[in-house]
Amino acid sequence: MDKIALVFGAIFGLTAVIFGAFGAHLLKKKLTTEQLNSFETGVKYQMYHAIVLLVLGFYLNNKITIDNYIIYAFIIGIILFSFSIYGLVISSANNKKLKFLGPITPLGGLFLILGWGLLIYKFIA
Template sequence: MNQLALLFGAFFGLTAVIFGAFGAHFLKKKLSAEQLISFETGVKYQMYHAIVLLLLGFQLHQQLTLDNYIIYAFIIGIFLFSFSIYGLVISSAQNKKIKILGPITPLGGLFLIIGWGLLLYKYINL
């Protein structure tokens, strides 16, 4: 069992529901359709990967280095990808777009890809 994966999976699942409700009820009136779609993309990716972390938390072991790299890649990826989207969308809706967040989103996506790649590598080499 990997406690870190379970902890972050639960945290990211919780905050995905909160951000989803925030977007659907509060931001819906303040965002353009395009901005709302971007915000929802962040929420979806966060929830999908929160579920992955929870599943992996029961399968992977904290003592194995590769398992830890997989978990770290997903945690960093979720944070950089989804939270940079939230920041970009909310700041652009206020006409104060935080441009530095733009390059962070694909970096987060890269970490998610690395997490999936490491997971594939692990299961190929069982």
């Protein structure tokens, strides 16, 4: 069991629900349809990977190096991918777009891909 994966999975699950409600109720009137879709993409990916972290928390062993790499790849990926989207959308809605966040989103996506790739490697190795 990996406690870090379980804790972060629970935190990301909790905040995905909060951000989803925030987007659906408070931001709906403030955002364009495109911005709202982007925000929802961040929430969906956050929740999907929160669930993955919870499952992996019961399956992986933090004493095995590749297991730690998998967990940290997903944690870093969620933070960089979803949270950069939230920042971009909210700052754009306030006409103060934080452009430096733009390149961070695909970097987060690469970490999510890395997590999945390492998981595949673990399963077939």
